[in-house]
Amino acid sequence: MGRGSRDVSGVDVETLGRRSDWSDVRAVVAGFGVSGFAAADNLLFLGADVTALDDRATPEKEEKAQLLESLGARIRLEPGATSTLPEPADLLVVSPGWRPDHPLLQQAAERGVPVWGEVELAWRLRDPDNAAPWLGVTGTNGKTTTVQMLDSILRAAGLRSAAVGNVGRPIVEAVMDPEPYDVFAVELSSFQLHYASSFACESAVVLNIAEDHLDWYGDPADYAADKGRIYHDVSRACVYNVADPATEQLVRDAEVVEGARAVGFTLGMPAVGQLGLVEDILADRAFLAERYTTAAELCTVDDLASPAPHFVANALAAAALARAHGVSQQAVRDGLRSFRPDGHRIAEVATVDGVTWVDDSKATNPHAAASSLQGYDPVVWVAGGLAKGAHFDDLVQQVAGRLRGVVLLGQDRHVIAEALARHAPDVRVIDTGAGETGEPMDLVVAAAAELAQPGDTVLLAPGCASMDMFTDYGARGDAFAAAVLRRTQHED
Template identity: 60%
Template sequence: MTSVPPDPSYEPLGGARDLTHRDADWSGLQVAVVGLGVSGFAAADALLERGAGVRVLSEGTSPAMAERAQVLQMLGAEVVHGAALPPAPEPGTQLVVTSPGVPPTNTFLQGAAAAGIPVWGEVELAWRMRPREGAAPWLTVTGTNGKTTCVTMLESILRAAGLRATAAGNVGLPILEAVLHPEPYDVLAVELSTFQLHWSRSISAHASCCLNVAPDHLDWHGSYEEYRRMKGRVYEHTQVACVYNVQDPQTEQLVLDADVVEGARAIGFTLGVPARSMVGVVEDVLADRAFVAERATSAAELCQLSDLAPDPSADPPPHLVADALAAAALARSVDVPAAAVRDGLRAFTPQPHRTQPVGEVGGVRFVDDSKATNPPAAAASLAAYPHVVWIAGGQLKGAAVDDLVRANADRLRGVVLLGVDRAVIADALSRHAPQVPVEVLDSTDTGVMSEAVQAARAMAHPGDVVLLAPAAASKDMWSGYDVRGDDFAAAVRALGEGR
């Protein structure tokens, strides 16, 4: 790690250097806001409230967007939606605030950069909208998989410690709304995607974490190296603790490459026994050797593994333990006591469609991990169970599945494949697990999920798990991974009722 002095005015993008807190003079600033989603609306609203001139541009149209456009127009914004973005901002534009889904290759954003106009994401804007004094510290989390689980675990721990805290950012609540809430928070647990990190420069988190890195969103970033570099941006200017994954050496290297505030420490989390300055697992105990005074010779007990089990009949999956360790390390960086870590993790309820038990039929358990939308996420899910009938398939987006199949061939009782890229997974299975029965369903109707569940049940033995962990996105057949998971759960209920 390279130490840098804290600099609240850090602004490598050009102009707007003095806009470092909510009470700065935002009035008269001419801003183009790209996007009419939740984050774009929040950005435009906050800027209008501070007297900026706002022009909102959005190619998308929907009833929700039309309603937001009407509200912003009433507040004084100019809104253009349902039309292609122009090649560059209008003359006089001093700042562009973009929604996270717009890639840097977008012509409008490139036109802004060519004109020397700063481009911020809504997270960068939120950082600059904090109060000048007494701002809540940010605990930031990124990673290819596990971000939402980790940040909501962190929220639960912080609240168990009696802190007014919330999870915000990529997790759902726009970070601007959290920052500008009329009842200030004590601390914010902030989930950040690479889309958001790409447009962020001056954030200086109290503590930060990258859970893991594996190829994803390469179409947006252009290359794996660029995607990985954006993940590493979470550590830039961290003040106290850079939390990394001992099992993923890439994350430690990202810490080493980062410019941090002098005195910030590297804190590892591991599924093994923790070394000094790490949190980890000792037998069935989550233990802290990072935030205790005598860490050279002792550790603090944080909780028992059994405190994490979403399914009382099974041990918690390894990826859930890893997320809990990362959340614990971040919480401990703000002096949360060990007992609050335990209480928060006990109280934590996993988000839907993340290794969520949805039923048992004839001694076979059914688990919904529809959120496993890429091969690394599916690998983590499969690793939690010794004998699995795997339901997989969807949009692989170019991702390879050979390593996934090879590593899990011995635990597969059978496989049911569906979705647009089902043949890619079938080919990998024929190469690396030819002994495993495979049923390929060619229907592209969402009703095929019922057929998939019935086929999987026929392959399973009592004690097995039928696991929906698609390793692929859902938009080829469903409107989202949540709808895919809901259909799976409904099919399991129907099976149990004999329908």
């Protein structure tokens, strides 16, 4: 939709780049959040005629709008601002998450206006004389952790690296930095990939493919296809998950540069051409000349911040991308040793009376929750929120034997309750409701404490989005941690 080329005042949109004359280009930016502001700001810097639209006005957005308006941009922050594509418009740049059936995008398609995401814009704005390669990471879960691990490894190798894209600094801003980078670790969501057509990563990984965003895509095949776009025109290595055949199939289907390799990562013993585990050692059998007879030791599981299986898998994926870029074994080890995950990712909150309380609020879909739950046994699982059309039968079947009990909250908690009734009928479930009154997490923590025994882990891994009750997953995790600490202080 809207990805084609058309002439704009004598300029072919598909030829536009950093050194093009943008003065005749009338660009519309949809969404004025972090990435939207970065896109509008840099398009204005390039000389384009810029209009930015957003249906919500916040004090931060209004302050940024005043800045760009003083430089000549038109900014509309009001309900309904994105309902109509301005006339004339030569290019529409959208922030991540805009559905193809949104009226603005439908109008762009009808009028033949190309639609770019921030990723596509950033790729075109690279300095042709000093274009840092992109190492791309996507997948249903683990993207941010893997990108941050990769960035840590690249920095340990002495490279000027940045974690960008769906995490950290907006990628448009990073590629336009006057001080050039050596390499970018790029997190790419399916939404970002949907609106990117010409970019080409040096190496890329699809960590996993699981049911998610069905409210956006409808068809899981379309979701997987967008993930697979990250492999397009890869020049060095397409990294895939041996335990997830769908990721390997995406590699097989990809059109890559001749000579690009397929490299697997596995929690089992690595075959030739793979990275994996040899007992507790993360080992490389892909990027060394003697790979048919030996493996290169990268680090041990004890060197990592967590021994959880999904965390180790992320480390192997990050190591594969770094090794494809030419990074040494020592830099991989040093980077992984020094890495600590952000908050709300398998973050230990407290240990009280032999019970460990863990915040993994970032586990916002069933696949992420399953990965988290498999790191603990026995476990009291705290779950629920906005299910986004997802199902929980497979998850419950996988982890039923680990569950001491389950505490449910949120709007779609009944979906999880029904899966538990079908596949784990003997597991005790406490339903704390949808948080209509009081502090919902105090109820959750009290219920979890009732279920837990010494040696257990209480794990907040909701498997659902948070916006029914909280601003975001971070606020949900903060509320959980605060409730745990309140209870601890009360008991003291």
